[in-house]
Amino acid sequence: MERFKVNFQVNGEPVELDVRPSETLLETLRDRLELTGAKEGCGLGACGSCTVLLDGLPTRSCIVLTAEVDGSEVTTIEGLAEGEKLDPVQESFMEKGAVQCGFCTPGMILTARSLLDRNPRPTREDIIRSISSNVCRCTGYKKIVEAVEAVSSTETPET
Amino acid sequence: MIASKFEFRSPKDVEEAVRLYREFEGEAVYLSGGTDLVPRMKLGLEKPKVVIDLKRIASLTTVEDQGDWIRIGALARIFDLKQNDIVRGEFPALEASLEGTSCESLQMRGTIGGNLLQNSRCLFYNQSEFWRRSKGFCLKMGGESCNAVPGAKTCFANYCSDNATALCTLSAEIELSGPDGTRRVNLEGLYSNKAERPFEIQPGEILTAIFLPKMRSVGGYEKLRVRGAIDYPLLGVAFSFVDGTGKLAVGAVGPRPYVVEIKQPFRDTVGEAVETVLKQVKPVGNTVLDPDYRKQMIPVLAGRLVNKVMEGAK
Amino acid sequence: MDREYTIIGTRMTRTDSLAKVTGRASFTADLKLPRMLCAKVLRSPHPHAKILNIDTSKALRLPGVRAVVTAADAHGVKWGVFRYTQDHPMIAVDRVRYVGEDVAGVAAVDEETAMEALDLIQVDYEPLPAVFDPEEAMKEGAPLIHEEYPNNVNIHVHIEVGKVDEAFARAHLVREDTFHAPGEAYSTLEPYAVVASYANGYLDLWVPNAGPHVRAKALSNLLKMPLNKVRVRRINVGGHFGSRSEVSPGDLVTSLLAIKSGCPVKLVLTREENATCTRQVHDIKATIKTGVNKDGTITAKEFRVVYDGGAYSSTGPIATSIPYYVYEEAYRFPNVRYDGYRVITNKGIRGMYGCHGRAFLGGNEMQLDMIARELGMDPMEIRIKNGLKVGEETATKSVIISGGLEEPIRLAAAKANWAERRAGLKEGEGIGMGCVAVMCGFPMGFRSGSACYVKLNDDGQATIVTGICDTGMGNESMAIQIASEVLGIPVEDINLVNADTEATNLDPGAYSQAASFVGGNAVKRACEEAKRQILSFAAAKMNHPVEDLDLKDRTVVSKTDPLKKMPMRWIVREAFFQGKPIAATGAYMPKIDFQREWVKNPYGQMAGTYSFGCSVAQVTVDRETGQIRVPYFVAAHDCGNPINTMAVEGQMEGSVLQAGVAVLAEETRWSQGWLLNPDLLEYKVPLACDMPEIEPVIVRSNDPEGPFGAKEGGLTTRMNAYSAVVCAAHNALGVPLNEFPLTPDRVLKALNAAKSGGES
Incomplete structure (x- = not known):
């Protein structure tokens, strides 16, 4: 069977792989690179549990072929903290009680991180619009919205 | 997992892409954002020998002001496009439809061309191979008759592009490049009016660009859906008013958008225009709300939209 | 109020959340x-x-x-x-x-x-030949799916209390309505x-x-x-939710x-x-008949409820009963007849659901509003009048030991400014209230109880071993928090071994609302026994009366003389020296009547205690499109006393999604035996943009049996949120809404039916 050679960055590290052309980025991350933080919730792009950052943008890795990401940069939840130092979004999710079963959490956090990178002071409406890309069955979203709001006010003090 | 085996190619220009298509004797699919295509491959609705990724073709992603026309590269991302100044300034119906498309993350991946060429949808069709095989293949899968309307010999799948509906009100044209060269047609000319194969596209043709006449319009888009994001439209109504003429388009209730011109004063003519549409549409129980209800909502959404747009234009 | 605790009742960061935000928490597929x-x-x-x-x-x-x-x-x-x-x-x-x-x-x-x-x-x-509709399946001549179930009736639960027919004959007002809700999907992510x-x-x-x-x-x-x-x-x-x-x-x-x-x-x-x-949620059709006095007192209730059970029994008798019980646990029914039929069909297997029974519960509450309106009563007033109080018994003979319905109703109404909000409603707006009470645990024989083992390690840290299981709600963190409170050591000093049958002892599990009330009690008792052992060694070592010693900040300290203290690890090491390491077990068995049986004898004490709740929802309805939005929601929930306030709120807020907003959208759709929306695209789990502003109100009733007064946290909201929304929609539209979920097509159909039928 034909293989496809891809080079890309995962969490800052270069990766070179021969993949099946039909392999999805989620399969590559989970099965080959053992980065299981991205979850498969639906496999069809409907729920956002598999969200990773692809060149900084929240992307459903279950409907992206690994072959497509040649030359790109991928950030998974495992790559968000710097060593033991958590990203402020991770910290805020913990403090505000935005985590319940934890299955949607990696995707939610990365979606929020990307929003804050593009827009450091999002309105509540902006936050809701962004995280409406991802399904959470446990929290009712309230504490997730509050967690993201809390980061936006601490990361960028009002001037 | 995608069960079918295929090769992957990422050509640098359109000619190379078309050449690859011929090389694989047509058993090829063109990939843009993949938000429609990859799920279809996962469900076994597409089993190509090769996937030709168009994302490395730079010319397909740009938006250009060409004087009389605005040219939108087919691979422009929905998220980028909705923030484009020209789109926001000139084509509010398109802007609203882009905003209404799926959700932010998928807007960042999905392209305008991919959105236009998404296949038509049906609850009896967008299912796994196991599901479809056990139920028995329908018309759209090469079977004898429809599963949504048992016994029917017509396919009722809905074409669910939000943006096509809006673009139809803006008199959009599209550019297709294929083995026999490049042609430009009205967007409405893209549709076959047959849900099982919704597009009049020649084998190997690539949708390369969308052209919009550069005329400032007022307009809007109303979308019926159950949730505020992610969902495909259960009905989409777009309206644009350009240079004294209004165009109304109704989508997601058949294999193509239904487009009608309306003359001022709209108060008197909207009803008539909607009647024309209602005569053509036959929604059936193949999506999540009652078909009669979806039909009933056409005049409601159309009336509201036209009022809102014309109020705003004052 | 109860501020005598160090960590109980705080907004503690859940102990499992670090692994979850860093992607290191492993799930089975990982x-x-x-x-x-x-x-x-x-x-x-x-x-x-x-x-x-x-x-x-x-x-x-x-x-x-x-x-x-x-x-x-x-x-x-x-x-x-x-x-x-x-x-x-x-x-x-x-x-x-x-x-x-x-x-x-x-x-x-x-x-x-x-x-x-x-x-x-x-x-x-x-x-x-196959059969898919439960009422078709019950008819003579329908294909028989299991030989042992004549007419495909898998379970028939019959409950009869008082003199139902006489009470109806004497009632001032009698109403009968039928409500239907299709099945739902748990949609655990x-x-x-x-x-x-x-x-x-x-x-x-x-x-x-x-x-x-x-x-x-x-x-x-x-x-x-x-x-x-x-x-x-x-x-x-x-995620779990019953699945x-x-x-x-x-x-x-x-x-x-x-x-x-x-x-x-x-x-x-x-x-x-x-x-x-895997399992799905029952499709339910409930016919509800209610008789009341002039003053709104419920005098008689009669129910016929048909559950589409799918192909096999599963939790059959329990599923056939629970919607009724969580209703009779809230309200006083002197005369009641319940007939629940679970019917086998050729559809997938079904189980219990966190918000099991929306046709029944939403239907009851909407009908109560219709009755209140005919009597000229406020929906809040009729609920308080009929709500159970501490010391009373449910119709099937369960005693209420804490809480009662009135306080959650009053606190929810106060938070929502019920009267003002109701008076100020504009055209197309409505407000509604829904109530239930929920058993904390139910009879499961000797498996109804929980046991915990705790050992103190040589550095003064503790390991607790418990069968308590966490499916996302924070039960692991809850167990650690209880141990921390009792042992006077911070949560980071506590290792948890749980939900592992090789190491842990019996526990009823995380599906009968028993984790905090039963499992938490066992953890508390085990830690109290360990504490007793520590203090007894300390009394000898410190030469100080044991009654005056306590554990705080990793230290044994005198209650009266704060200068008199000793690090706990010294005591723990002393105990090892003496060959009597600190180790203890604790167990809790709720006071349940084990003669009770779901079908044969549905009478007697069902559970150790009951939590009460009231939800208030405000809706706006577009009469032209039938679309409903829920802009505002108050959930008041008597959890006894919250162990982790933030976690209890989280349960309530999640319930507003899964039961409250879901009643506008969620349903499984079928074409004969084929599920048309087995996905997360056409099965409509609400998104952030669909959610209301939520105000959770925690009600404290300090249960005399619960650990630190705690009962279950959140399920009452899950069981009454849909009632609040359907009652609000009924309030806005003034027409009966018998078909759930309240998708816009159904709403418009109900409006049109009322127009042509002349009912208001």
Whole structure:
């Protein structure tokens, strides 16, 4: 069977792989690179549990072929903290009680991180619009919205 | 997992892409954002020998002001496009439809061309191979008759592009490049009016660009859906008013958008225009709300939209 | 109020959240073991058929296939929660009864090979007539799905209290209405997965479960293995809501494959399989008749409720009863007749749901509003009047020991400014209220109780060992918090070993609202016993009266003289020296009447205690499109006393999504035996943009039995949120809304029906 050679960055590290052309980025991350933080919730792009950052943008890795990401940069939840130092979004999710079963959490956090990178002071409406890309069955979203709001006010003090 | 085996190619220009298509004797699919295509491959609705990724073709992603026309590269991302100044300034119906498309993350991946060429949808069709095989293949899968309307010999799948509906009100044209060269047609000319194969596209043709006449319009888009994001439209109504003429388009209730011109004063003519549409549409129980209800909502959404747009234009 | 606690009642960061925000928390599908094989299941393509023959020989010959199992490899044992409901072989023997039923399993070196092998298994079927509608299934002449259930009636629960017919005859006002709600999907974000490993005669299983001990027991029966050889291991669980309570066909298939192949085997279901082949929620049609006095006192209730049970029994009798119980636990019914029929159909298997029974509960509450309106009463007033109080008994003889309905109603109304908001409603707006009370635990024989073991380690830290299971709600953190409070050590000093049948003791599991009330009590008692031991050593070592000593900040300290203290680890080490290490067990068995039986004797004390709740929703309705929005929601919930305030709020807020907003959108859709929306695209789990502003109100009733006064946290909201929304919609529209969910097409239909029928 034909293989496809891809080079890309995962969490800052270069990766070179021969993949099946039909392999999805989620399969590559989970099965080959053992980065299981991205979850498969639906496999069809409907729920956002598999969200990773692809060149900084929240992307459903279950409907992206690994072959497509040649030359790109991928950030998974495992790559968000710097060593033991958590990203402020991770910290805020913990403090505000935005985590319940934890299955949607990696995707939610990365979606929020990307929003804050593009827009450091999002309105509540902006936050809701962004995280409406991802399904959470446990929290009712309230504490997730509050967690993201809390980061936006601490990361960028009002001037 | 995608069960079918295929090769992957990422050509640098359109000619190379078309050449690859011929090389694989047509058993090829063109990939843009993949938000429609990859799920279809996962469900076994597409089993190509090769996937030709168009994302490395730079010319397909740009938006250009060409004087009389605005040219939108087919691979422009929905998220980028909705923030484009020209789109926001000139084509509010398109802007609203882009905003209404799926959700932010998928807007960042999905392209305008991919959105236009998404296949038509049906609850009896967008299912796994196991599901479809056990139920028995329908018309759209090469079977004898429809599963949504048992016994029917017509396919009722809905074409669910939000943006096509809006673009139809803006008199959009599209550019297709294929083995026999490049042609430009009205967007409405893209549709076959047959849900099982919704597009009049020649084998190997690539949708390369969308052209919009550069005329400032007022307009809007109303979308019926159950949730505020992610969902495909259960009905989409777009309206644009350009240079004294209004165009109304109704989508997601058949294999193509239904487009009608309306003359001022709209108060008197909207009803008539909607009647024309209602005569053509036959929604059936193949999506999540009652078909009669979806039909009933056409005049409601159309009336509201036209009022809102014309109020705003004052 | 109760600020005498150090950590109980705080907004503590959950102990499991660090692993979850960093992606290090492993769920079943994340596990990888050496030589692990991939499993796939061959499923029935027919809603009802005889199996004439299964030929697996070709599949076995495919290179890379390591094992194929069918019913021939199983042991002929059928699953059912009760002896009289054991009807589900888990792998079809000679008949399939729903599309997707497990017929054979394959384990192969990779997914592709396993898929290929499925295509090579030849099964000959003889299709049989099928029936999909429960009321059709009950008719004479309908296809019989199980020989043992005449008219396909799987369970009939009959409850009769008082003189129902006489009470109706004397009632000032009688109303009868029928409500219907189709089934729902649990939509846990984690699709079902199983990892099974068999070595040395022991079977280890990792599987999203809500109670490892009951799971292991069920599997030991199905596999005919001694219970101690079946070990269900602790694993993170990506949501539950009732779906992970029972053993699942995938557990058996994967176990058999692991035993047969000698290799660890992993089965991960697709989203579609998760929806169609694990459990689903019952479709319910409820006919409700209510009689009241002039002053609004409910004098008689009569119910006929039909549950679409799918192909097998599952939790049959419990599922057939729970909607009624959570209603009678809230309100006083002097005369009541309940007939619940669970009917077998050729659809997927069903289980209990966190918000089980919306047609019944939403219907009851909407009807109560209709009655209140006819009597000129405020919906709040009629609820308070009929609400149970402490010391009263439910209709089926359960005593209420704490709480009562009035306080949650009053606090919800106060938070929502009920009267002002109601008076100020504009056209198209409505406000509604929904109430229930929920049992904390229910009769499960000797498995109704929980036991905990605690040991103090040589550095003064503690390890607690408990069967408490966490499926996402924060039970692990709750257990640690309780231990921290009792032992006077910070949470980071506590190691938790839980939900692992090899190490932990019996616990009722995380599906009968028993985790904090029963499991938490056991943890508290074990830690109190350890504390007693520590203090007794300390009294000797410090030469100080034991009654004056306490544990605080890792220290034994005098209650009266704060200068008199000693590090706890010194005492712990002293105990080791003396050969009496600090170790203790604690157990709690709720005061339940074990003569009670779901069908034969549905009377007596159901649970140790009850939590009460009231939700208030405001809606706006677009009369032209039928679209409803919920802009505002108040949930007041009597959890006794919150262990972790933030976690209790989280449960309530999640309930507003899963029950409150869901009643506008969520439903499973069918074409005969085929589920049309087995996905997360056309099954509509609400998104952030669909949610209201939520105000959670925690009500404290300080339960005399609960640990630190605690009861269950959140389920009352899950059981009454839909009532609040449907009552608000009814308030806005003024017409009966008998068909749920309240999708815009149904709303418009109801408006049109009222217009043509003249009913207001």
